[in-house]
Amino acid sequence: MNELEASLIVRAGAELLKAASSDPRSDEGYQIVRANLAAALDSMADALQNFEGAAPAPNRSKGWLEDLRRVADDLAGR
Numbered sequence: 805m806n807e808l809e810a811s812l813i814v815r816a817g818a819e820l821l822k823a824a825s826s827d828p829r830s831d832e833g834y835q836i837v838r839a840n841l842a843a844a845l846d847s848m849a850d851a852l853q854n855f856e857g858a859a860p861a862p863n864r865s866k867g868w869l870e871d872l873r874r875v876a877d878d879l880a881g882r
Contacts, residue, residue: 807851814844814848821837838879838880838881839879839880841876841879842876842877842879842880843876843880845872845875845876845879846872846873846876848872849868849872849876852865852868852869852872853869856869
């Protein structure tokens with residue numbers, strides 16, 4: 805799997821999560837959802853950091869990395 809295919813899976817997962825969140829029972833597993841989203845955001849930040857490391861002009865999205873990690877921390881209650 806390449807990065808494009810992986811990004812399409814992330815996007816599809818986000819759409820599925822959006823649809824599932826409209827279910828009236830969606831709050832039943834909310835704490836686990838928050839933990840999973842926090843882990844996903846941390847992984848996405850790691851991926852962006854890896855892309856930055858290979859880029860000719862690093863730190864293009866340093867602010868995005870910080871934002872993703874900040875949101876992940878908030879979701880996880882860190």
